[in-house]
Amino acid sequence: MPRRARISLPGVSLHLIQRGNNRSACFYADEDYLFYLDVLVEQAKKHGCAIHAWCLMTNHVHLLVTPESPDSAGLMMKGLGQRYVQYVNRTYRRSGTLWEGRFRSCLMQEETYVLACYRYIEMNPVRAGMVEHPAEYRWSSYRANAQGEPSVLRWPHPLYQALSRDEGLRA
Numbered sequence: 140m141p142r143r144a145r146i147s148l149p150g151v152s153l154h155l156i157q158r159g160n161n162r163s164a165c166f167y168a169d170e171d172y173l174f175y176l177d178v179l180v181e182q183a184k185k186h187g188c189a190i191h192a193w194c195l196m197t198n199h200v201h202l203l204v205t206p207e208s209p210d211s212a213g214l215m216m217k218g219l220g221q222r223y224v225q226y227v228n229r230t231y232r233r234s235g236t237l238w239e240g241r242f243r244s245c246l247m248q249e250e251t252y253v254l255a256c257y258r259y260i261e262m263n264p265v266r267a268g269m270v271e272h273p274a275e276y277r278w279s280s281y282r283a284n285a286q287g288e289p290s291v292l293r294w295p296h297p298l299y300q301a302l303s304r305d306e307g308l309r310a
Contacts, residue, residue: 151205151206152191152203152204152205152253152256153203153204153205153206153212153244153245154201154202154203154244154245154252154256154259154260155200155201155202155203155204155212155216155242155243155244156199156200156201156202156242156243156244156245157199157200157216157220157238157239157242157243158198158199158238158239159198159199159237159238159239160236160237160238160239161239162198162199162239163198164197164198165197165198165199165200165227165237165238166195166197166278167227167231171226171227171230172195172277172278174223174226175195175200175219175223176193176195176278176292178218178219178222178223178226179193179202179215179219179292180291180292182214182215182216182218182219182222183204183215183292185215185218186206186210186211186212186214186215186218187206187207187208187211188204188205188206188207188211188212188215189204189205189207189294190202190203190204190280190292190293190294191203191204191205191253191257191280191284191293191294192256192257192260192261192279192280192284193260193279193280193292194260194261194263194264194276194278194279194280195278195279196263196264196267196278201259201260201263202260203253203256203257203260205294212244216242220238220242223237224236224237224238257284260279260280261273261279261280261281261284261285263279264276264278264279273285274286280292280293
């Protein structure tokens with residue numbers, strides 16, 4: 140049966156989710172998270188995707204992305220997936236798939252969902268019981284978005300920026 144086509148519109152944000160195969164771990168060491176983020180920066184720039192929020196959990200990934208063309212997000216995730224799986228397979232002397240099928244994507248209704256999606260993504264480690272406060276989790280965008288920590292990956296969404304001109308008040 141053929142896959143259903145994804146709906147992706149230029150300038151309309153997407154919530155992307157990619158899970159480890161059988162909900163298995165995708166990240167095993169700090170170096171894995173760092174490699175993934177480096178490749179994410181590279182692929183986002185290469186394919187024209189603005190990354191607004193992210194959270195790399197041990198067995199899945201959440202991204203809030205705005206693509207500049209209909210195929211930007213798909214190409215970004217393809218390049219990211221290929222590079223990261225090759226890295227994991229080589230590093231851990233394994234073979235086969237790492238991800239559970241294709242990534243999922245949810246088209247945003249800008250006004251009603253974007254800010255809720257920021258919260259959902261960045262609160263993921265708290266809900267999972269990994270930390271008590273999202274600032275304690277190193278592998279999410281919370282510190283960049285809420286605390287102004289520098290990040291080459293972060294590109295604030297216009298709705299997020301509209302909360303206040305003062306970056307400190309947006310948190």
